[in-house]
Amino acid sequence: MTPRKTSYILLVGVLLLLSSCMGVSPAKKEKQKSPNIIFILTDDQGWTQTSHRADPNIPESKSDYYETPNMDLLAESGVLFTEGYAPNPICSPSRNSLMFGQNGARHIYNKDADWYKKTTNWLTIPRAIKKANPAYRTAHFGKWHIAMEPKDAGFDYNDGMTSNSGGEIFGDGFLNIKEYTKAADKYMKDNKEENPSNAKRAGKPSGHWDDKNAKDIFGITKRAKDFMKESVAEGKPFYVQLSHYAAHLSLVSQKETYEYFKNKKPGERHTNPEFGAMLKDLDTGVGMIMDFVKEMEIEDNTYIFLMGDNGGRLSLNQIAVIDENKELVNAYYSTQHNRNLPLRDGKHSFYEGGIRVPFMAVGPGIKANRVSRTPVTGLDFLPTFTELAGGNVEMTDAIDGGNMVPLLLNEKIEKVERNSEYLIFHQGSHRKPRSAIRKGDFKLIKYWSKETKYKNTPKVELFNIKEDLGETTNIIEKYPEIARELETELNKFLTKTNAETGIRDIEGAYYRLMDDLELSSDDDE
Numbered sequence: 001m002t003p004r005k006t007s008y009i010l011l012v013g014v015l016l017l018l019s020s021c022m023g024v025s026p027a028k029k030e031k032q033k034s035p036n037i038i039f040i041l042t043d044d045q046g047w048t049q050t051s052h053r054a055d056p057n058i059p060e061s062k063s064d065y066y067e068t069p070n071m072d073l074l075a076e077s078g079v080l081f082t083e084g085y086a087p088n089p090i091c092s093p094s095r096n097s098l099m100f101g102q103n104g105a106r107h108i109y110n111k112d113a114d115w116y117k118k119t120t121n122w123l124t125i126p127r128a129i130k131k132a133n134p135a136y137r138t139a140h141f142g143k144w145h146i147a148m149e150p151k152d153a154g155f156d157y158n159d160g161m162t163s164n165s166g167g168e169i170f171g172d173g174f175l176n177i178k179e180y181t182k183a184a185d186k187y188m189k190d191n192k193e194e195n196p197s198n199a200k201r202a203g204k205p206s207g208h209w210d211d212k213n214a215k216d217i218f219g220i221t222k223r224a225k226d227f228m229k230e231s232v233a234e235g236k237p238f239y240v241q242l243s244h245y246a247a248h249l250s251l252v253s254q255k256e257t258y259e260y261f262k263n264k265k266p267g268e269r270h271t272n273p274e275f276g277a278m279l280k281d282l283d284t285g286v287g288m289i290m291d292f293v294k295e296m297e298i299e300d301n302t303y304i305f306l307m308g309d310n311g312g313r314l315s316l317n318q319i320a321v322i323d324e325n326k327e328l329v330n331a332y333y334s335t336q337h338n339r340n341l342p343l344r345d346g347k348h349s350f351y352e353g354g355i356r357v358p359f360m361a362v363g364p365g366i367k368a369n370r371v372s373r374t375p376v377t378g379l380d381f382l383p384t385f386t387e388l389a390g391g392n393v394e395m396t397d398a399i400d401g402g403n404m405v406p407l408l409l410n411e412k413i414e415k416v417e418r419n420s421e422y423l424i425f426h427q428g429s430h431r432k433p434r435s436a437i438r439k440g441d442f443k444l445i446k447y448w449s450k451e452t453k454y455k456n457t458p459k460v461e462l463f464n465i466k467e468d469l470g471e472t473t474n475i476i477e478k479y480p481e482i483a484r485e486l487e488t489e490l491n492k493f494l495t496k497t498n499a500e501t502g503i504r505d506i507e508g509a510y511y512r513l514m515d516d517l518e519l520s521s522d523d524d525e
Contacts, residue, residue: 034133034237035364036228036302037385038293039125040286041098041241043091043143043167043248044347046312046340047356049270049279050075054358055082056371058469060342064267066276070287074306077362079370079408084359085377086310088425089348091164092145092510094309094378095243099124099146099153101382101401105426105499108147108509112498113429116147116509123399125382126154129239132390137236139227142166142220142243147509149517157227161519163510167215167245167252175326177204184320187331195333202317205331208274209322210255215246215278217285225292232296239385242289243309246282251319253277271336272316303363303388307378311354312339314346344471350425350436350445351471365409372407374414375423375438380404400424422486424493428500430508435501437490441466442479444486448501460487 047054047061052072054061087097093104100107100122107115123131126138139157140150143166150158159166184205187193213219224240231238246252251274261273261280270276286306293299315337321330340346340353347354359376362368379401386393387405402418425436433448443465447457462476462483476483494501506512 034135034390035388036231036237036298037129037239037388038224038228038289038302038304039239039241039381039385040289040304040306041095041142041243042282042306042308042358043244043246044310044313045247045279045282045308045358046346046353047308047343047358048340049247049312050358052076052080054080056080058342060269063270065261065264065270065272066279068279068283068286070283070290071306071358071360074286074290074304074362075360077368078304078366079361079372081359081361081372081374081376083373083375084307084357085355085375085423085425086308086357087378088427089310089350089354090427090431091143091248091309092147092508093427095143095145096147096509098309098378098381099148101125101128101379101395101399103379103400103424103426103493103497105424105494105497106398106400109426109428109431109500110498111500113504113506113509113512116513119148119152123382123393123396124148124153125241125385126156126239128382128386128393129389130154131393132386133237135236136389137227137231137234137238138240139224139238140241140243141223141227142216142241143245143248144243145510147513149513159223161514161517164245164248167248167250175207175322180207180320180328181205183328184318184331187320187328188318188333191331193332197333197335197337199315199317199333199335199337205318205320206249206251206274206316206334207320207322208251208253208258210258210324211252212254214252214254214257214281215244215248217244217246217281218288220244221285221288224289228292229296232298237389239389242285244282244285247275247279247312249313249316251275251278251316253281257281269336269341270339272319272334274319274321275316300364303361303366305361305381307359308357309378311343311346311349311352311357314339314349314353342470350434352465352469355425355436361404361408363408367411370411372411372414374407374416376404376407376416377401377423380416380418384408420493422489422493424490426494426499428502429504430506431503433501433503435490435494437486437493438465439486439489442482442486443471444476444483444490446487446490449503462486 050068088094145163257277261276316334343353345351345353384404402416423438435446451457461474463471
């Protein structure tokens with residue numbers, strides 16, 4: 001044996017011995033370079049719909065009725081973002097934007113209605129992660145609602161082209177919507193149910209029924225756990241996204257959870273036991289993922305992110321309770337119509353109640369009990385997850401999100417570098433054209449057309465959200481130069497991206513893709 005070979009063998013032996021003594025194998029070292037990433041996306045969960053304060057300085061930013069102990073623990077274990085934003089105030093646009101890391105003006109609300117047929121080379125979260133490190137296994141479980149097939153987006157495992165029907169009371173023919181609505185209306189009339197707060201009558205009631213696998217919370221969780229277990233067994237890093245149907249309507253929960261909240265004293269701001277039970281079941285699912293990560297002993301190499309897809313519903317309108325025989329047993333009018341206070345408005349709105357959401361992260365290098373007041377957005381996830389996976393992936397100018405990793409790992413950093421210093425939100429096309437833009441403490445909202453819900457539209461409003469979080473006072477006349485700057489930059493961006501700022505008679509891209517694929521969907525978002 002030559003001296004060179006002898007030296008090499010001795011060196012390898014020493015390294016292996018040291019690794020063994022330290023309890024760290026070469027494979028373990030490799031895993032440290034490629035962390036696991038878990039992304040939990042909740043549905044229609046408002047900023048204040050947790051039992052911890054969304055902002056520790058604002059007592060009203062926590063629920064006085066709902067209970068989310070696992071989300072509370074997640075926030076305590078890492079960093080809580082007080083100013084976390086969904087990309088859009090409604091489900092499908094927000095999910096498309098999250099997946100592409102792009103503002104909705106570039107796709108779902110673009111003048112090019114056929115954009116969804118041209119995404120072959122677009123970056124998506126799983127595509128970008130695999131570019132950073134091809135070893136990653138990727139999976140999506142739960143609500144999809146995106147104008148691209150999950151497999152084409154880069155997911156190795158998925159539930160298919162799912163949308164709201166996976167958690168909706170009418171989605172699988174469980175009840176006939178017309179007959180159900182008639183029965184609820186008749187019940188309230190026959191029983192002279194009062195409507196003390198003059199609640200608006202929705203087209204159908206918010207239905208509640210009991211289900212052991214409420215909203216598929218535990219099914220989604222099990223599929224994710226099975227996927228993670230397989231990945232760990234294969235020694236592969238993974239990205240898994242759990243996109244929950246909860247807490248979107250219908251109001252489904254386990255029977256025992258519902259009974260608990262029915263017997264709990266209502267709060268002043270939050271009162272509904274049906275929603276409280278569903279949110280608690282969702283929180284239980286989050287806790288099961290957290291416990292699983294510990295059981296598998298991968299917490300030192302796993303990041304968990306959680307955010308809401310858009311703001312919470314402002315009202316639950318009329319509510320109907322269904323028993324196990326599909327019989328209506330109760331119906332009443334909700335008295336809760338400002339469910340997102342102290343924020344203004346809710347889902348569909350460009351006020352803070354529609355776009356500010358729960359937003360938190362935990363993982364190696366992230367200090368516990370940290371609070372960040374840096375504005376972050378769901379658009380930031382694509383660059384962030386890519387960087388965690390290894391980086392070295394070019395982010396084109398179309399990627400509107402920024403890399404949060406420096407902010408996550410260094411509490412002295414208070415900024416996310418993006419392609420713009422402005423946070424911009426937009427919708428148009430098949431929805432009422434509205435936009436919002438934020439820089440620093442100032443936020444401008446623009447209504448492009450006449451709307452019955454908002455007075456004096458079309459109009460432009462300006463708010464200082466640091467001093468006026470509830471957006472109660474339009475200060476555009478006080479700060480005309482700031483308003484002019486924000487509106488100018490907003491218009492420049494929308495022109496540059498070829499955004500649709502008018503209304504057209506067209507369905508959303510997800511539904512047109514479903515037609516192209518000859519699949520059916522009965523959702524309305």
